[in-house]
Amino acid sequence: MIKSLYIKDFALIDELDVQFEKGLNIMTGQTGAGKSIIIGALNMILGERADTEVIRQGAQKAIAEATIFVGKNEYLFELLEENAVEVSKELILRREIRQTGSRAFINDTPVNISVLKEVGDQLVDLHGQHDHQLLLKEENHQDVIDQFDLVQPVMKAYRTEYQKMSELQKELRDLKRRERDLSEKMELYQFQVKELEAAELDAHEEDELESEMNLLDNAEDLDQKAAAISEIGNGEDVSLIELLNTIKMHLEDMARIEPEFQTYLEEVTTARISIQEAVQFAERYRDGIEFNPKRLETLRQRQSELNRLQKKYQRDIPELIQYYNEIKTELNVAENFDLEIERIEKKIADQAEVLKERAVDLHETRVQVGNQLSADIADALKNLGIEHGRFQVRVDWLKGGSGWVEVDGVPVECTSEGCDEVSFFISTNKGESPKPLAKIASGGEISRVMLSLKSILAKEHHLPVMIFDEIDTGISGHISEKVGREMRKLSEYCQIVAITHQPQIASQAHKHYKVEKVEEGERTITKIISLSEEEHIREVAGLMSGEEITDSALSSAKELIERSGMRN
Structure with missing residues (x-):
C-alpha cells in the first residue's frame, strides 16, 4: 500500500504531503482543483514520461516521492537485487525533474527510469481515463488474457520454441541468399582461386x-x-x-x-x-x-x-x-548448398511440430482462461447493475501468414505472442447475442467492464495498490452506488486510491480526501486535505447538492455513508 505521497514544486503544487490508509481512499474536488496533477505525479513516480513543464514556475526542480509497503514479493526483491537496490518491505520511489533532465531513485539508490517503471508495475495498477479506450481496441484484448498466472508459463514455453524457429528460418534465408550471391560470383571466385593458388x-x-x-x-x-x-x-x-x-x-x-x-x-x-x-x-x-x-x-x-x-x-x-x-x-x-539447405529444412519441419504443440497448449490455455474470465465478468456485471449481461472472450486461430504451423490442415499465422486472435464480445440486454465490445458498449458499460476486469486481475496478481482516475465516467447515480460498493469490496484485497465526482462512490470511502485550489498571495496552489468524519459527510452532501449544502443533503449523505458502513 501507498503509505505516503510527497510532492514539491510540481505544476500548481507548492508542497504536499499526504498519508494514505488501507482500504478505499477517495479523492474529490472541483474540476480544475488539481486532482489530475496528483495522478500525474503518481504516474511520474511509477516511471512514466515526464516533461520539464511540470516544474512549478520559479522552482529549480519538481519532486514526487511515494513510500510504498510491498510486503513479500520474491520477483520484486530479485529485481531490486539485480539493480543493486537495498531490499526491504517498504520502498521509497522518488523522481526529480530538472530543466536538464530527469533522475529516479529507489531507497535513495539511483536507477534507470526503465527499472523504476518495472518496479512500479509490480506495485501499482494505475487506471487512467485513457484505459477505457485501450479496452475498446481489439489488439489489447490478448494482453488482458495473458496477464493471468495460468497463461504465463505456457506463453514462456511457446516463446522459447518460437525463438528457435525464428533462428532456423533466418539461417535458411541467409543460406539461400548466400547461394544466390555465390551463383553470381562463382565464375569470378573460381578464376581468383586458380590465380592465387598458382601464385x-x-x-x-x-x-x-x-x-x-x-x-x-x-x-x-x-x-x-x-x-x-x-x-x-x-x-x-x-x-x-x-x-x-x-x-x-x-x-x-x-x-x-x-x-x-x-x-x-x-x-x-x-x-x-x-x-x-x-x-x-x-x-x-x-x-x-x-x-x-x-x-x-x-x-x-x-x-x-x-x-x-x-x-x-x-x-x-x-x-x-x-x-x-x-x-x-x-x-x-x-x-554443398543443396545438402545444407536440406538439413536446415528438415530441422525446420521438426521444429514446426514442436512449435505446433506449444501453440496448441497456449491456445487451449487462453480458451480456458477466457471461459473463466467470461463467467467471472458476467457475475461481476450483475453486481454492477447489468442483470442480463453476457461477456464472451473469443480465442480464434490467426489464419494465413507464414504457414509455419498448420492446424487441421489450415496454415495459421504465428507471432512471438502466439497464433491466436483474442476479442471481447458483450451483450447488455436480455435476448441479444454478444457483439464486439467496441461496437455496442456505452461509456458507462465500459467503465463497469473495466472495473470487473480490474477486480479479477487484482485478486489474480495480488497487487498492493490500485488507482482509479474517474472510473465512474458515464454512469448514473444508481449504478454509481453499485460501483462504489464493488470498489469497497475490492479494497479488501488491495489498497485503492480513487478520484470521483459521484457522491455514491465517495460515500464508500474508508478515508476521504478533498483536493482544492487556493490563492496564497500572488500564487494559486493545490492542496489536499484529509477529511474528518464530519467533513466527509459534508463533502458527500456537497457532491449531491452543489455549493449550497442543505439539511436534506446532509441527511441523505449521512444515510448513504451509513449504508456503506453496514455493508463493509
Missing part, C-alpha cells in the same frame, strides 16, 4: 626477396671491398697484421721495463685479434659471393608478379592469403 603466396616471401635481391644486386661491390680488406690485412708489400704484430712485440718489451705500457699492450693485442678475425671473415665471404644475373632477374620478375597481385586485389600479401582462404571456403560451401 603460391607466402606471407614472408617479400622480405626474403628483398634481402636476396639486395645481395645479388651488390655482389660486385661486396667482392671489391672484401678484397681490399684482405689486401690491407695480409698484403705482400704492407700487411696491417704484421705491423700490429711488430707494435705488440715492442710494447711487450717496454711493459717489462715500464708497467704503464701494459694497458696499451692489452688494447693492441685485442685490436690485432679483432682485425685478424675481420680480415679472415672478408676472405671467407669472398668465396661465397654469388654472381648470378639470371637469378636476380628471376627474383625481380617474382617481385613484379607479387606487386601486380597486390595492386589488382588492393590487399597486401597476408590479406591476399586470407582472401584466398575465404573464397575457397565459399566455393566449398557452394558445392
Whole structure:
C-alpha cells in the first residue's frame, strides 16, 4: 500500500504531503482543483514520461516521492537485487525533474527510469481515463488474457520454441541468399582461386626477396671491398697484421721495463685479434659471393608478379592469403548448398511440430482462461447493475501468414505472442447475442467492464495498490452506488486510491480526501486535505447538492455513508 505521497514544486503544487490508509481512499474536488496533477505525479513516480513543464514556475526542480509497503514479493526483491537496490518491505520511489533532465531513485539508490517503471508495475495498477479506450481496441484484448498466472508459463514455453524457429528460418534465408550471391560470383571466385593458388603466396616471401635481391644486386661491390680488406690485412708489400704484430712485440718489451705500457699492450693485442678475425671473415665471404644475373632477374620478375597481385586485389600479401582462404571456403560451401539447405529444412519441419504443440497448449490455455474470465465478468456485471449481461472472450486461430504451423490442415499465422486472435464480445440486454465490445458498449458499460476486469486481475496478481482516475465516467447515480460498493469490496484485497465526482462512490470511502485550489498571495496552489468524519459527510452532501449544502443533503449523505458502513 501507498503509505505516503510527497510532492514539491510540481505544476500548481507548492508542497504536499499526504498519508494514505488501507482500504478505499477517495479523492474529490472541483474540476480544475488539481486532482489530475496528483495522478500525474503518481504516474511520474511509477516511471512514466515526464516533461520539464511540470516544474512549478520559479522552482529549480519538481519532486514526487511515494513510500510504498510491498510486503513479500520474491520477483520484486530479485529485481531490486539485480539493480543493486537495498531490499526491504517498504520502498521509497522518488523522481526529480530538472530543466536538464530527469533522475529516479529507489531507497535513495539511483536507477534507470526503465527499472523504476518495472518496479512500479509490480506495485501499482494505475487506471487512467485513457484505459477505457485501450479496452475498446481489439489488439489489447490478448494482453488482458495473458496477464493471468495460468497463461504465463505456457506463453514462456511457446516463446522459447518460437525463438528457435525464428533462428532456423533466418539461417535458411541467409543460406539461400548466400547461394544466390555465390551463383553470381562463382565464375569470378573460381578464376581468383586458380590465380592465387598458382601464385603460391607466402606471407614472408617479400622480405626474403628483398634481402636476396639486395645481395645479388651488390655482389660486385661486396667482392671489391672484401678484397681490399684482405689486401690491407695480409698484403705482400704492407700487411696491417704484421705491423700490429711488430707494435705488440715492442710494447711487450717496454711493459717489462715500464708497467704503464701494459694497458696499451692489452688494447693492441685485442685490436690485432679483432682485425685478424675481420680480415679472415672478408676472405671467407669472398668465396661465397654469388654472381648470378639470371637469378636476380628471376627474383625481380617474382617481385613484379607479387606487386601486380597486390595492386589488382588492393590487399597486401597476408590479406591476399586470407582472401584466398575465404573464397575457397565459399566455393566449398557452394558445392554443398543443396545438402545444407536440406538439413536446415528438415530441422525446420521438426521444429514446426514442436512449435505446433506449444501453440496448441497456449491456445487451449487462453480458451480456458477466457471461459473463466467470461463467467467471472458476467457475475461481476450483475453486481454492477447489468442483470442480463453476457461477456464472451473469443480465442480464434490467426489464419494465413507464414504457414509455419498448420492446424487441421489450415496454415495459421504465428507471432512471438502466439497464433491466436483474442476479442471481447458483450451483450447488455436480455435476448441479444454478444457483439464486439467496441461496437455496442456505452461509456458507462465500459467503465463497469473495466472495473470487473480490474477486480479479477487484482485478486489474480495480488497487487498492493490500485488507482482509479474517474472510473465512474458515464454512469448514473444508481449504478454509481453499485460501483462504489464493488470498489469497497475490492479494497479488501488491495489498497485503492480513487478520484470521483459521484457522491455514491465517495460515500464508500474508508478515508476521504478533498483536493482544492487556493490563492496564497500572488500564487494559486493545490492542496489536499484529509477529511474528518464530519467533513466527509459534508463533502458527500456537497457532491449531491452543489455549493449550497442543505439539511436534506446532509441527511441523505449521512444515510448513504451509513449504508456503506453496514455493508463493509
